[in-house]
Amino acid sequence: MLTAQKQDHILSKELSAKIDLVLASHEYDNTQIVGILLDVQDLIDEHYIPEAIAYYLSEKLDLKITVIYDCISFYSSLSEKPRAKYPIQICNSIVCSINDNDSVFTIFKELLGIELNEVTYDGRFTLESVPCFGACDVAPAVRINGTVYGHLDSRGKIENLLNKLL
Amino acid sequence: MSKSVNFITRNFGKYDVSSIGSYMNIGGFDALKKAVTMTGEDIAATIAEAKIKGRGGAAYDMGRKWAQAKAVVAEKKVIICNADEGEPCTFKDRALIEKDPFNLIEGMIIAGYTVDAQDGYIYMREEYSHLRPLLLNAIRQAKTYGFLGTNILGKGFNFNIHLYSGAGAYVCGEGTALIRSLEGKAGRPRMKPPFIKQSGLFARPTCVNNVESLAIVAPLLLDDKKEYLSYGSGESIGTKLVSVGGNVNTPGVFEIPFGTTVREIVYDMAGGIKGDHTIRLIQFGGASGKIASSRILDTPYTYDDLKKAGVTVGSGAILVVDDRTSVLNFLRTTQAFFSHESCGQCTPCREGNRHIKLILEKLAANTHRNEDITALKKIVKLMAMSSLCGLGESAENALLSAMQQFPDVFEVK
Numbered sequence: 403m404l405t406a407q408k409q410d411h412i413l414s415k416e417l418s419a420k421i422d423l424v425l426a427s428h429e430y431d432n433t434q435i436v437g438i439l440l441d442v443q444d445l446i447d448e449h450y451i452p453e454a455i456a457y458y459l460s461e462k463l464d465l466k467i468t469v470i471y472d473c474i475s476f477y478s479s480l481s482e483k484p485r486a487k488y489p490i491q492i493c494n495s496i497v498c499s500i501n502d503n504d505s506v507f508t509i510f511k512e513l514l515g516i517e518l519n520e521v522t523y524d525g526r527f528t529l530e531s532v533p534c535f536g537a538c539d540v541a542p543a544v545r546i547n548g549t550v551y552g553h554l555d556s557r558g559k560i561e562n563l564l565n566k567l568l
Numbered sequence: 569m570s571k572s573v574n575f576i577t578r579n580f581g582k583y584d585v586s587s588i589g590s591y592m593n594i595g596g597f598d599a600l601k602k603a604v605t606m607t608g609e610d611i612a613a614t615i616a617e618a619k620i621k622g623r624g625g626a627a628y629d630m631g632r633k634w635a636q637a638k639a640v641v642a643e644k645k646v647i648i649c650n651a652d653e654g655e656p657c658t659f660k661d662r663a664l665i666e667k668d669p670f671n672l673i674e675g676m677i678i679a680g681y682t683v684d685a686q687d688g689y690i691y692m693r694e695e696y697s698h699l700r701p702l703l704l705n706a707i708r709q710a711k712t713y714g715f716l717g718t719n720i721l722g723k724g725f726n727f728n729i730h731l732y733s734g735a736g737a738y739v740c741g742e743g744t745a746l747i748r749s750l751e752g753k754a755g756r757p758r759m760k761p762p763f764i765k766q767s768g769l770f771a772r773p774t775c776v777n778n779v780e781s782l783a784i785v786a787p788l789l790l791d792d793k794k795e796y797l798s799y800g801s802g803e804s805i806g807t808k809l810v811s812v813g814g815n816v817n818t819p820g821v822f823e824i825p826f827g828t829t830v831r832e833i834v835y836d837m838a839g840g841i842k843g844d845h846t847i848r849l850i851q852f853g854g855a856s857g858k859i860a861s862s863r864i865l866d867t868p869y870t871y872d873d874l875k876k877a878g879v880t881v882g883s884g885a886i887l888v889v890d891d892r893t894s895v896l897n898f899l900r901t902t903q904a905f906f907s908h909e910s911c912g913q914c915t916p917c918r919e920g921n922r923h924i925k926l927i928l929e930k931l932a933a934n935t936h937r938n939e940d941i942t943a944l945k946k947i948v949k950l951m952a953m954s955s956l957c958g959l960g961e962s963a964e965n966a967l968l969s970a971m972q973q974f975p976d977v978f979e980v981k
Contacts, residue, residue, distance in 0.1 A: 432752055436732075436735050440694060440733055440735055472753070477755075478735070478736035479736035480736075496902055496905070500889055500890075500892070501814075533908060533909065534654065534855075535695035536653065536696065538656065538658075538659055538811065538813035538814075539811070539819040545695070548698050
């Protein structure tokens with residue numbers, strides 16, 4: 403439990419109260435760990451599961467920490483590393499690929515000045531390459547914090563999207 | 569000009585999807601009221617009569633599946649709705665949830681009544697998380713109105729629906745992986761037997777159905793005029809949702825009568841090919857589906873005709889790729905998807921995907937030799953024969969069909 407204590411500052415009283423609400427909404431049912439981790443991840447600004455929180459969940463749910471980390475490392479939607487306030491998930495699958503998602507990758511990289519999986523200096527944006535999220539009818543598309551933005555077939559549209567988030 | 573129909577999609581745009589009252593005003597829950605006057609065996613027989621095959625991709629006889637689930641003797645049984653549609657170019661289930669959530673809930677309750685289950689679980693992919701509030705609201709309202717809970721419609725039938733989320737793992741569309749994920753574990757598939765129908769979620773007998781399969785149930789039970797049976801012919805009766813995407817003018821979800829030709833789907837419904845390009849290839853059923861050249865255009869979309877033409881219905885996806893993309897680049901992108909999504913626990917799938925990737929790279933660089941092609945054929949065969957689950961068994965489908973349909977791509981120059 404040493405590691406957990408080191409990072410106690412992350413787990414403020416306010417945050418643990420919010421986490422407890424998530425746990426209550428899942429009836430403290432540890433078979434719902436995947437859904438719980440997704441909800442908790444949304445509470446964190448950088449959209450990830452800090453180690454201290456993983457240990458907190460482990461205790462509250464009476465689950466081995468290895469089970470929690472097995473889930474975090476297995477599922478792509480869960481992250482143990484800090485991401486950003488707006489993780490921009492660019493679809494890399496076939497439908498977006500044949501609709502010129504290459505340009506989408508390039509334009510985002512240019513506008514933000516970062517490469518894939520890097521974070522902008524202010525912690526706002528990161529670029530991620532993800533498999534199909536079922537928005538093939540509006541390809542090429544990106545997904546940011548659960549919202550899909552499609553038809554990104556020009557530099558202007560991508561600039562507008564970023565401006566909306568700023 | 570051939571037109572799409574609206575049997576399964578009959579409610580799209582007809583009611584306020586956030587209101588059960590609005591749904592009941594257009595006949596919502598009439599099918600459930602009728603179902604509880606029938607026996608489970610009769611309901612399964614009605615589905616068998618319409619020859620409905622599972623719409624997730626495996627195309628297992630649904631009437632038979634329900635009859636088997638009913639026949640299992642157990643204290644507690646489970647219905648699962650597989651809403652984890654992860655096949656690229658497949659988005660029909662998204663449309664069904666978005667535009668008619670109550671019909672799905674009603675279908676699930678009828679499924680529960682048919683097989684004597686007490687619990688229903690919807691496993692929806694995380695990528696559709698924006699639809700969670702809609703479904704949660706539908707479940708809550710159905711409970712308030714007594715269509716969920718205890719003693720439903722005074723028939724002594726108890727049933728509840730729980731909404732679970734996936735977390736970005738394609739392999740969780742596979743039944744045993746999905747169940748592990750629902751149990752709060754990493755979604756790695758397991759060996760069968762025991763089969764899910766005998767020992768599934770929490771070791772209970774479990775009946776897993778795709779969203780579209782469940783969405784057919786309510787309209788079918790109310791179909792006194794036998795409209796559904798009037799569409800299609802032979803083994804492919806009725807209608808089917810297809811999601812058409814790629815280089816077409818108007819991609820989208822269309823409900824087609826079985827027997828509509830691929831040309832009618834691509835040109836009349838999806839608006840034809842963008843610009844003045846020609847078709848390079850069409851893939852059927854998602855990334856794990858097979859590909860065909862434009863020669864398939866005049867083939868009627870039925871289970872049998874597609875099979876004869878070397879492809880399958882699969883997930884209902886139709887991906888049209890134009891001449892700007894080479895067959896090889898198409899295969900490499902598809903390959904990258906499977907390398908990412910393979911869970912890595914069984915050797916044929918994990919290593920097979922890796923080796924296919926290396927050989928495709930050689931093909932792209934034009935440095936391949938005869939022994940590479942021989943190895944490729946061997947790997948493809950081995951993966952299909954010996955992988956643990958459907959992912960590894962089908963990951964090489966596109967490649968296999970490309971070897972048959974576009975042999976020149978694999979020639980050693």
